[in-house]
Amino acid sequence: MPREEFERRLDELIGQIKGSATALDQERIYVPGEKEYARAAMHARKGIPLARNVRETLVRIGEECGAPPLLTLPAAAGTTKG
Numbered sequence: 220m221p222r223e224e225f226e227r228r229l230d231e232l233i234g235q236i237k238g239s240a241t242a243l244d245q246e247r248i249y250v251p252g253e254k255e256y257a258r259a260a261m262h263a264r265k266g267i268p269l270a271r272n273v274r275e276t277l278v279r280i281g282e283e284c285g286a287p288p289l290l291t292l293p294a295a296a297g298t299t300k301g
Contacts, residue, residue, distance in 0.1 A: 237248050269277070278288055 233250055236250060239248060241248055281288060
């Protein structure tokens with residue numbers, strides 16, 4: 220099957236899936252990998268959130284190794300951007 224036909228058919232299938240009725244408690248339908256792709260894109264823009272204890276451990280290890288701190292912690296949040 221030519222690539223163009225495959226892509227057209229795949230787009231059609233995704234459209235059919237997304238056009239289906241959602242479960243009662245859901246706003247939309249996701250195809251496999253869609254949530255993960257969205258999360259990876261968000262992390263690329265905003266950084267990967269870290270729990271405060273993980274951040275503190277990484278900062279301590281960095282200090283012990285003589286590395287300058289690269290992460291900042293927002294004042295009231297328990298996560299940081301990397």
